[in-house]
Amino acid sequence: MAKVYYDKDIQEEVLRGKKIAVIGYGSQGHAHSMNLRDNGFDVVVGLRKGKSWEQAEQDGFDVKPVREASEEADVIMVLLPDERQTQVYQDEIEPALNAGKALVFAHGFNVHFNQIVPPENVDVFLVAPKGPGHLVRRTFTEGAGVPALIGVFQDVTGEAKQLALAYSKGIGGSRAGVLETTFQEETETDLFGEQAVLCGGLTSLIKAGFETLTEAGYQPEVAYFECLHEMKLIVDLIYEGGLANMRHSISDTAQWGDFTSGPRVVNEETKKRMAEILSDIQTGKFAQGWVLENQTNRPQFNAINEREKKQQIEVVGEELRELMPFVKKQTKQKGVGVHAES
Numbered sequence: 001m002a003k004v005y006y007d008k009d010i011q012e013e014v015l016r017g018k019k020i021a022v023i024g025y026g027s028q029g030h031a032h033s034m035n036l037r038d039n040g041f042d043v044v045v046g047l048r049k050g051k052s053w054e055q056a057e058q059d060g061f062d063v064k065p066v067r068e069a070s071e072e073a074d075v076i077m078v079l080l081p082d083e084r085q086t087q088v089y090q091d092e093i094e095p096a097l098n099a100g101k102a103l104v105f106a107h108g109f110n111v112h113f114n115q116i117v118p119p120e121n122v123d124v125f126l127v128a129p130k131g132p133g134h135l136v137r138r139t140f141t142e143g144a145g146v147p148a149l150i151g152v153f154q155d156v157t158g159e160a161k162q163l164a165l166a167y168s169k170g171i172g173g174s175r176a177g178v179l180e181t182t183f184q185e186e187t188e189t190d191l192f193g194e195q196a197v198l199c200g201g202l203t204s205l206i207k208a209g210f211e212t213l214t215e216a217g218y219q220p221e222v223a224y225f226e227c228l229h230e231m232k233l234i235v236d237l238i239y240e241g242g243l244a245n246m247r248h249s250i251s252d253t254a255q256w257g258d259f260t261s262g263p264r265v266v267n268e269e270t271k272k273r274m275a276e277i278l279s280d281i282q283t284g285k286f287a288q289g290w291v292l293e294n295q296t297n298r299p300q301f302n303a304i305n306e307r308e309k310k311q312q313i314e315v316v317g318e319e320l321r322e323l324m325p326f327v328k329k330q331t332k333q334k335g336v337g338v339h340a341e342s
């Protein structure tokens with residue numbers, strides 16, 4: 001089994017006394033800043049003037065323009081949206097990269113696909129939480145954590161790996177487990193996971209189930225409970241004890257249907273499509289398309305996003321969740337309030 005690092009395996013002293021600039025205060029940014037501060041680390045938040053700036057100040061942080069924060073920091077964690085990183089890096093971070101500093105990412109996209117080429121005299125590593133930023137914060141406040149991957153791209157100080165481990169402990173990652181990887185492995189597996197399984201695969205599965213039921217004349221509310229709401233309850237059981245734990249809790253009728261019908265939906269054909277998706281990621285085709293989409297102001301992204309918000313499953317879900325006060329919307333849309341504490 002691969003080496004998994006936990007709190008007890010990590011000496012965080014290597015990061016103590018160093019100033020950490022967290023650049024960006026969105027999903028990951030607010031979580032890293034707050035968790036590191038709660039663990040006694042010295043954090044400055046780097047931003048442009050705007051909503052996040054106001055929020056970070058309201059949360060009690062020392063907030064500075066990206067260039068200034070980067071200049072005064074020893075460790076610079078880049079938590080801007082991937083598609084914005086290259087420009088901000090070139091204009092404001094790179095000029096502040098004195099020899100011996102550490103440049104850190106939570107996802108390897110820009111370094112792996114050569115959008116950002118760091119100078120040779122700085123440490124470059126990643127600390128990539130395997131979960132959404134809001135959960136990085138929420139689980140931390142509950143005494144738990146989200147697992148993380150670390151990877152060293154460049155080690156000029158001889159301390160890069162120790163710094164990565166210390167940072168991962170600072171954000172609560174090593175409460176759950178930290179694995180060592182490379183920028184290539186993190187980038188390719190993360191993109192594959194979010195596209196084929198966690199986000200793309202899951203939303204497509206939920207929508208296809210909901211549409212199959214409503215198109216056959218069943219009530220949308222019933223279809224919503226069946227295909228979306230119950231998904232979390234089922235996944236919680238899998239999360240807690242694997243597939244067998246979920247199968248232990250469901251009826252034998254459901255388990256028989258699981259065994260016999262599941263592979264009719266997700267099968268060898270699906271795996272072929274998954275392999276194509278993985279290949280597009282590995283060859284850089286996906287990355288090229290995403291970079292181009294952003295260079296042309298996201299015509300497809302915006303059109304699909306608007307269409308998706310109007311889907312019946314979203315409309316009926318909003319109504320039903322209003323009637324379930326225990327289903328709290330803890331992670332608001334990006335922008336103001338994005339950092340609501342749970």
Ligand SMILES: NC(=O)C1=CN([C@@H]2O[C@H](COP(=O)(O)OP(=O)(O)OC[C@H]3O[C@@H](n4cnc5c(N)ncnc54)[C@H](OP(=O)(O)O)[C@@H]3O)[C@@H](O)[C@H]2O)C=CC1
Nearest residue numbers: 024025026027028047048050052079080081106107132133
């Ligand atoms: N979201 C997640 O849970 C995960 C993300 N990651 C990685 O973490 C990194 C950050 O992603 P994520 O947290 O989703 O990002 P967000 O989209 O949530 O970050 C937005 C933040 O960046 C700021 N920002 C945007 N443009 C600029 C700019 N030009 N100058 C200064 N600040 C700017 C925004 O400020 P403003 O309010 O001014 O717009 C806001 O604070 C990415 O590399 C991503 O792949 C890794 C694991 C999971």
Ligand SMILES: CC[C@](O)(C(C)=O)C(=O)O
Nearest residue numbers: 130131132133190194198
């Ligand atoms: C699953 C999506 C993710 O990779 C994540 C939260 O881990 C992301 O890029 O946001």
Ligand SMILES: [Mg+2]
Nearest residue numbers: 130131190194
């Ligand atoms: Mg991910």
Ligand SMILES: [Mg+2]
Nearest residue numbers: 107190191194
């Ligand atoms: Mg990702």
